[in-house]
Amino acid sequence: MNLTKKIFSIVCLTISTFLLIYVFYRSEIHWNGTRRDYYFIYYLISSALVLSSIITFYINEKIKTYLIIILSSVVFSLYAFEWHLTMGKGLYKKAKLYKQQTGKDYDTRTNWEIYNDLKKEDENIVSDIPPKSHLAQEGKLFPFSGISNSKTIQCNENGYYAIYQSDRYGFKNPDSEWDKKEIEYLLIGDSMTHGECVNLPNDIASVLRTLSKKSALNLGYNANGPLIEYATLREYLKPNVKNVLWFYFEGNDTSDLDSELNSLILNSYLKNLNFTQNLIFKQNEIDELGIKKIERAREKIEKRNNLTFKLLKFIKIFNLRKSIYMSIYEPQLQPQPQFKEILKLAKELSTKNNSNFYFVYLTGYHRYKTTYHHKSYNKVKKIIEELNIPFIDIHKEVFEKESNPLKLFPFELSGHYNVEGFRKVAEAIHKFISK
Template identity: 35%
Template sequence: MRANKFANIILISGILYFVSLLIYGCYRIAYYGSNKYYLLIVIVSSAGIIVCAFALKLRQNYKINLVLMGLSALIGVYLVEIFLFWKMPLSFDNRSLFNQAQKMGVAFDTRTKGQILKELENKGVKAVPVIKTDEKTIYPLGGISSITTVHCNESGEWIIYDSDEHGFNNPKGVFANENTNILLVGDSFTHGNCVHRTENIAGQLQAMSGMKAINIGIQGNGPLKELASLKEYGEPLKPKYIFWLYYEENDLSELASEKRSPILLKYLLDDRFSQGLVNKQSEIDSLLIKRLHEEMRTGGFWVEMLNNVKSIFKFRQLRNRLTLFNSPPQPSSLFRKILEQARNITTSWNGRLYFVYLPTWERYATHVKHNTFYHRQEVLSIINSLNIPIIDIHNEVFATHPDPLSLFPFRLLAHYNAEGYRLVSQAIYQHLQQEMVK
């Protein structure tokens, strides 16, 4: 009787779990659009509900045996996930990279970001990680100004830079000088993850062209934040050439989150809206430092442990190896309006906006249909309809390269390596040269 009662509890719990999973999958499809990952969730959860409900009606012995088989299979899968997790000895950002570096005999700095920050503090250097917050009174779009910033490590070396007067990854004083020729808008690829400043796109374009280039990209940005950054930091400079760097893997997903912010939406709905961030850097610094202290108080060992448990519970390592990557939502009318407004803003001061399409590692590591993968054709069609010139990095760099995976650190899922950034910068510069001779 106890075994039968236990089996019933497990099966009822399974039904409740799969129902919640089904609701989650349907919600994600409705909100973000259909893709193979969310469809798989719906299919698996539906099958799980049917199997558990059917098992409840079986005879006692069959029911108990079925539950024991199911639990054994589940435990086995989790043991595989735990083993894969245990194999990667570093933080989430660089476990697989470190593992591959060892195989290739490449030195890799195994210190964590926290250890780097602590060591700099012991040397008397005030340093911070890249930090963001979204307060109700003010929405910072840059970082903490004029401070040593510990960035990231993907190629084996930690990237550390001194931020400019608005917290971006530029030399100090760039915003004080006049005659800005080139402005880069975007996310982590614009920010320069994870290469030296001279190796990122802004640094290389400046070296190639001899013109002043400013980078206002911050990791985690999506199209709405990028429009806001263009208004706040680009419009006062009125640069001649603006390069909007679009990363296909997550820009549309970021937009789905950003549109929930009333402050960010004001940039789209009100042409004259501005937070006046250029003149509020001391307030921004205070907010970001406060946020950093809050994270430090609530962080530490237990938070890291909780994140590890969440990762294992969600089968992150197994999903990565089965290439079950999330696909972004469909490009919406909101996306079109953002790019249209960005174009109108830049043309208002006789600037020239370029849309730079940046491909992801998955495009070359897996078998995909290039036109439909990550809604590529739909995105490019929208940009073409707005008469915005496109610099297609997939076609111009990666598709013609004999070994595109060599342009990523250790050939794995990450940002571009120094050579990848160089080729991207070179492709952009070629378009810039054509524009200058017109």
């Protein structure tokens, strides 16, 4: 066997084996098995590469030569595309449109760059801390909110970083909302409900306050799934709430529930209706835990040279993988059996509290950008109808009425809703409940 071609087989086997081991490490050790659904495709690809590498030891020299040429061309093409994406075509488009629309420069800083910049002005500033982040290292306490009474940095999809003053329990509300004698709306959900990447008063809860001229409490948080949302309702539901709005996002709520079901603490809310962490009395502990989590993340990032970090992202073709995922991804996962049980319990809890319970179905960017199939939607809707829960279909109430639904997303690109999108969703909800 030609030495060069034998080396080719050895190198391929070494790299593919390392890739498989790395996928296992990320899935089973770093994430404690909570994101196997995400890493499944990487398991398949890396396993196929290992098998293919072994086969190359036994094929003839001519075929192996062709393989070397093909593989080299593929690798070169992948990194050429990655370079193109790294140079920021999408960011350039956003920056150009933002400048045209506002006359301002697009904030190109990363989350940690703006955190470090603002930390120099206000040492108490924090970033938001998704409850889901506690799944990887679950301790004795599982918070469902962020750090309280603090300026909190969210994200940037609209040209600026959304920043809000968190309330006494670490949620995105004016703190005075907790003192209201009557709460017209209590919102439960994920980042769409949280109001990701828009400032107050442009999130759904704020618009509902304006429309109803009454109080609204937002208990939504980034990356929440149905089980965390139910547990949040158990911990923070007040006795004077008129309407509970349960927001379901078709983009990831089903996959979020998969990882949540691995948590011992979260499962306790399903198995024991009397279980509680008494979180409203533990905000100091939640704050301390959140600050430590932010500092650990900050130290980890600062240890990595910025150039080295960018180089690693380039080697892992991060932007290309993300672009492909966002282009072909469709939320077709079927709701788990526990999903119906969670909704049943949430409705019963609300009814016992003399609160009306509504299910708000939120659609995402990919429904309007790619070919969409309705299997998951129909399954979820059937469950809600079987539970006799009012179903607010945001696709029909909002997006179906738009000649260009993509205009309700930042720069017509993938992301959360923009200011206009959040406003129209809130208007549709208020109209539905008021009729």
